[in-house]
Amino acid sequence: MLVSLPQVRPTPNPLAKEIAILGGGITGLSTAHNITRCIPNAKVTIYEASSRLGGWLNSELVQVDDGEVLFEWGPRTIRPDFGGAGVATLDLVRMSQSP
Numbered sequence: 489m490l491v492s493l494p495q496v497r498p499t500p501n502p503l504a505k506e507i508a509i510l511g512g513g514i515t516g517l518s519t520a521h522n523i524t525r526c527i528p529n530a531k532v533t534i535y536e537a538s539s540r541l542g543g544w545l546n547s548e549l550v551q552v553d554d555g556e557v558l559f560e561w562g563p564r565t566i567r568p569d570f571g572g573a574g575v576a577t578l579d580l581v582r583m584s585q586s587p
Protein backbone atom coordinates (compact mmCIF):
# COMPACT_ATOMS: atom_id res chain seq x y z
CA MET A 489 0.00 0.00 0.00
CA LEU A 490 1.31 3.46 -0.92
CA VAL A 491 1.38 6.09 1.81
CA SER A 492 -0.05 9.56 1.29
CA LEU A 493 2.73 12.13 0.85
CA PRO A 494 2.67 15.92 0.78
CA GLN A 495 2.95 17.62 -2.63
CA VAL A 496 6.61 18.61 -2.79
CA ARG A 497 6.99 19.65 -6.41
CA PRO A 498 5.73 22.91 -7.89
CA THR A 499 3.24 22.68 -10.74
CA PRO A 500 5.10 22.96 -14.07
CA ASN A 501 4.44 26.09 -16.14
CA PRO A 502 1.78 24.90 -18.64
CA LEU A 503 3.06 27.40 -21.23
CA ALA A 504 6.65 26.11 -21.19
CA LYS A 505 7.87 24.96 -24.62
CA GLU A 506 11.40 23.76 -23.89
CA ILE A 507 12.51 22.31 -20.56
CA ALA A 508 15.99 21.18 -19.55
CA ILE A 509 16.55 18.66 -16.75
CA LEU A 510 20.01 18.27 -15.25
CA GLY A 511 20.80 14.68 -14.30
CA GLY A 512 19.26 11.39 -15.42
CA GLY A 513 18.97 9.78 -12.01
CA ILE A 514 15.59 8.72 -10.65
CA THR A 515 14.78 12.32 -9.71
CA GLY A 516 15.50 13.63 -13.22
CA LEU A 517 13.76 10.71 -14.95
CA SER A 518 10.63 10.95 -12.81
CA THR A 519 10.61 14.73 -13.27
CA ALA A 520 10.78 14.28 -17.05
CA HIS A 521 8.02 11.68 -16.92
CA ASN A 522 5.83 13.96 -14.83
CA ILE A 523 6.43 17.02 -17.02
CA THR A 524 5.67 15.17 -20.25
CA ARG A 525 2.36 14.11 -18.74
CA CYS A 526 1.52 17.62 -17.54
CA ILE A 527 2.75 19.48 -20.65
CA PRO A 528 2.58 16.94 -23.52
CA ASN A 529 3.70 19.45 -26.18
CA ALA A 530 6.83 20.67 -24.38
CA LYS A 531 10.25 19.51 -25.56
CA VAL A 532 12.00 17.97 -22.56
CA THR A 533 15.76 17.38 -22.68
CA ILE A 534 17.65 15.44 -20.01
CA TYR A 535 21.34 16.33 -19.70
CA GLU A 536 23.25 13.42 -18.17
CA ALA A 537 26.99 13.59 -17.49
CA SER A 538 27.62 9.84 -17.47
CA SER A 539 27.17 7.25 -20.24
CA ARG A 540 24.08 5.68 -18.66
CA LEU A 541 20.81 6.80 -17.09
CA GLY A 542 19.71 5.88 -13.61
CA GLY A 543 22.26 7.58 -11.36
CA TRP A 544 22.77 5.51 -8.23
CA LEU A 545 20.12 3.04 -9.42
CA ASN A 546 22.10 0.28 -11.12
CA SER A 547 20.86 -3.29 -11.51
CA GLU A 548 22.97 -6.05 -13.02
CA LEU A 549 21.65 -9.43 -14.10
CA VAL A 550 24.45 -12.00 -13.92
CA GLN A 551 24.20 -15.43 -15.57
CA VAL A 552 25.18 -18.31 -13.25
CA ASP A 553 25.07 -22.08 -13.70
CA ASP A 554 21.55 -22.41 -12.26
CA GLY A 555 20.06 -19.33 -13.94
CA GLU A 556 20.39 -15.64 -13.17
CA VAL A 557 21.22 -13.52 -10.13
CA LEU A 558 20.09 -9.89 -9.87
CA PHE A 559 22.57 -7.55 -8.17
CA GLU A 560 21.42 -4.12 -6.99
CA TRP A 561 24.47 -1.89 -6.68
CA GLY A 562 22.48 1.01 -5.28
CA PRO A 563 19.02 1.33 -3.70
CA ARG A 564 16.73 -1.67 -3.31
CA THR A 565 14.03 -0.06 -1.17
CA ILE A 566 12.18 3.27 -1.25
CA ARG A 567 12.82 5.65 1.65
CA PRO A 568 10.52 8.66 1.21
CA ASP A 569 11.61 10.10 4.55
CA PHE A 570 14.99 11.18 3.11
CA GLY A 571 13.57 13.83 0.79
CA GLY A 572 13.24 14.39 -2.96
CA ALA A 573 14.49 11.17 -4.55
CA GLY A 574 12.30 8.86 -2.46
CA VAL A 575 9.23 11.01 -2.92
CA ALA A 576 9.96 11.25 -6.67
CA THR A 577 10.24 7.46 -6.85
CA LEU A 578 6.93 6.96 -5.09
CA ASP A 579 5.35 9.56 -7.37
CA LEU A 580 6.66 7.64 -10.38
CA VAL A 581 5.21 4.37 -9.08
CA ARG A 582 1.90 6.08 -8.43
CA MET A 583 1.86 7.71 -11.90
CA SER A 584 2.69 4.43 -13.60
CA GLN A 585 -0.42 2.92 -12.03
CA SER A 586 -2.79 5.67 -13.17
CA PRO A 587 -4.22 5.74 -16.72
Ligand SMILES: Cc1cc2nc3c(=O)[nH]c(=O)nc-3n(C[C@H](O)[C@H](O)[C@H](O)COP(=O)(O)OP(=O)(O)OC[C@H]3O[C@@H](n4cnc5c(N)ncnc54)[C@H](O)[C@@H]3O)c2cc1C
Nearest residue numbers: 511512513514515536537543544562563564565566567573
Ligand atom coordinates in the same frame (compact mmCIF):
# COMPACT_ATOMS: atom_id res chain seq x y z
C1 LIG B 1 24.82 1.91 -2.15
C2 LIG B 1 23.55 2.75 -2.03
C3 LIG B 1 22.41 2.18 -1.52
C4 LIG B 1 21.25 2.94 -1.40
N1 LIG B 1 20.13 2.34 -0.93
C5 LIG B 1 18.98 3.02 -0.87
C6 LIG B 1 17.77 2.34 -0.53
O1 LIG B 1 17.75 1.15 -0.25
N2 LIG B 1 16.62 3.09 -0.49
C7 LIG B 1 16.62 4.42 -0.84
O2 LIG B 1 15.53 5.01 -0.83
N3 LIG B 1 17.73 5.07 -1.21
C8 LIG B 1 18.91 4.41 -1.23
N4 LIG B 1 20.03 5.05 -1.63
C9 LIG B 1 19.93 6.47 -2.00
C10 LIG B 1 19.39 6.59 -3.43
O3 LIG B 1 20.25 5.88 -4.28
C11 LIG B 1 19.39 8.06 -3.83
O4 LIG B 1 18.59 8.81 -2.92
C12 LIG B 1 18.80 8.26 -5.22
O5 LIG B 1 19.25 7.30 -6.14
C13 LIG B 1 19.18 9.65 -5.70
O6 LIG B 1 18.61 9.85 -6.96
P1 LIG B 1 18.83 11.21 -7.71
O7 LIG B 1 18.27 11.06 -9.08
O8 LIG B 1 18.34 12.34 -6.87
O9 LIG B 1 20.42 11.39 -7.76
P2 LIG B 1 21.51 10.48 -8.52
O10 LIG B 1 21.13 9.03 -8.53
O11 LIG B 1 22.83 10.87 -7.88
O12 LIG B 1 21.47 11.00 -10.01
C14 LIG B 1 22.03 12.23 -10.38
C15 LIG B 1 22.45 12.13 -11.85
O13 LIG B 1 22.88 13.42 -12.27
C16 LIG B 1 24.07 13.27 -13.03
N5 LIG B 1 24.80 14.54 -12.92
C17 LIG B 1 25.42 15.04 -11.84
N6 LIG B 1 25.95 16.24 -12.12
C18 LIG B 1 25.63 16.48 -13.42
C19 LIG B 1 25.88 17.57 -14.30
N7 LIG B 1 26.57 18.67 -13.90
N8 LIG B 1 25.41 17.52 -15.57
C20 LIG B 1 24.71 16.43 -15.99
N9 LIG B 1 24.44 15.37 -15.21
C21 LIG B 1 24.89 15.41 -13.94
C22 LIG B 1 24.78 12.10 -12.43
O14 LIG B 1 25.69 11.49 -13.34
C23 LIG B 1 23.60 11.17 -12.08
O15 LIG B 1 23.28 10.28 -13.15
C24 LIG B 1 21.22 4.31 -1.76
C25 LIG B 1 22.40 4.90 -2.28
C26 LIG B 1 23.54 4.14 -2.41
C27 LIG B 1 24.79 4.78 -2.97
